[in-house]
Amino acid sequence: MNSQEILEKLDRIEDLPTLPVIAMEVNEMLRDYNTSIKELSQTIQKDQAMVPKILKLVNSAFFGFRSKISDISRAVVVLGFNSVRNVIISVSIIDAFSGKKALEGFDIKAFWSHSVAVAVTSKYLAGETRLQAPEDAFTGGLLHDIGKVVLALYFQDLFRKVWASTRENKLSFYDAENREIPITHAQIGAHLARKWQLPQGLVDTINYHHAVSKSADDLNMLMIVHVADIIVNSHMSDSESEPNFSAIYPDAASIMGPQLETVSDWFPEVSEEIQSACEFFLEDR
Numbered sequence: 062m063n064s065q066e067i068l069e070k071l072d073r074i075e076d077l078p079t080l081p082v083i084a085m086e087v088n089e090m091l092r093d094y095n096t097s098i099k100e101l102s103q104t105i106q107k108d109q110a111m112v113p114k115i116l117k118l119v120n121s122a123f124f125g126f127r128s129k130i131s132d133i134s135r136a137v138v139v140l141g142f143n144s145v146r147n148v149i150i151s152v153s154i155i156d157a158f159s160g161k162k163a164l165e166g167f168d169i170k171a172f173w174s175h176s177v178a179v180a181v182t183s184k185y186l187a188g189e190t191r192l193q194a195p196e197d198a199f200t201g202g203l204l205h206d207i208g209k210v211v212l213a214l215y216f217q218d219l220f221r222k223v224w225a226s227t228r229e230n231k232l233s234f235y236d237a238e239n240r241e242i243p244i245t246h247a248q249i250g251a252h253l254a255r256k257w258q259l260p261q262g263l264v265d266t267i268n269y270h271h272a273v274s275k276s277a278d279d280l281n282m283l284m285i286v287h288v289a290d291i292i293v294n295s296h297m298s299d300s301e302s303e304p305n306f307s308a309i310y311p312d313a314a315s316i317m318g319p320q321l322e323t324v325s326d327w328f329p330e331v332s333e334e335i336q337s338a339c340e341f342f343l344e345d346r
């Protein structure tokens with residue numbers, strides 16, 4: 062199979078998760094600047110499973126509001142439109158992929174913990190550098206590796222080959238993909254994001270997070286997620302070795318130089334936020 066055939070096979074998979082109607086609708090509504098709080102709240106309320114999840118999030122330590130928020134329109138006001146959209150997309154996608162039987166050896170929980178860690182770190186970098194709306198960066202971080210789950214669920218022979226190679230040849234997952242199979246999790250994830258009609262900046266971020274491309278629709282989001290991924294990988298691994306930032310794309314390394322230089326000062330605090338985000342997004346899954 063070449064990469065085109067793999068993507069065609071992906072298009073034919075019948076039980077491939079789709080983005081729930083609500084996420085599509087909200088995504089669509091927020092492209093229209095005239096959408097009102099009332100309209101957005103009414104749309105969300107149509108999805109009765111989503112309502113308690115959003116309320117739980119606004120009332121969680123992750124946001125840390127002092128007074129209890131008990132209705133959706135109030136939640137929309139305090140969170141803001143973009144946050145609401147991001148929560149809905151995030152929760153929907155995590156839900157869509159849980160409950161499926163993944164490959165033995167692929168730890169889906171560890172996968173989502175990594176994704177949440179990159180999401181929170183991206184949000185932090187976006188806030189510090191002001192390159193990007195922090196909430197958008199969060200979603201980019203959360204979804205950057207989504208192609209890995211697709212590989213582990215639907216292309217198990219390819220996944221196994223890559224997995225074995227990471228261990229035998231001490232390669233990163235991405236390097237092993239390049240060596241062993243005709244496609245990468247980045248390309249697969251981008252294909253899926255396109256199918257889901259997610260914003261082009263998000264598609265590009267997924268597509269190029271290991272190999273930054275200047276042609277990306279939203280270069281800032283791409284660079285933030287790319288850097289956050291490398292920070293998380295070097296800080297949350299078990300190794301005691303010094304973080305290795307040599308893989309960072311030079312432009313991104315210079316733009317985020319101040320953050321990279323001080324990473325050991327701020328990362329512990331971000332880690333705590335990662336902890337509380339994991340509690341929200343991953344509990345009961």
Ligand SMILES: [Fe+2]
Binds near residue numbers: 206235246
């Ligand atoms: Fe990746």
Ligand SMILES: [Fe+2]
Binds near residue numbers: 175179206290
């Ligand atoms: Fe990653």
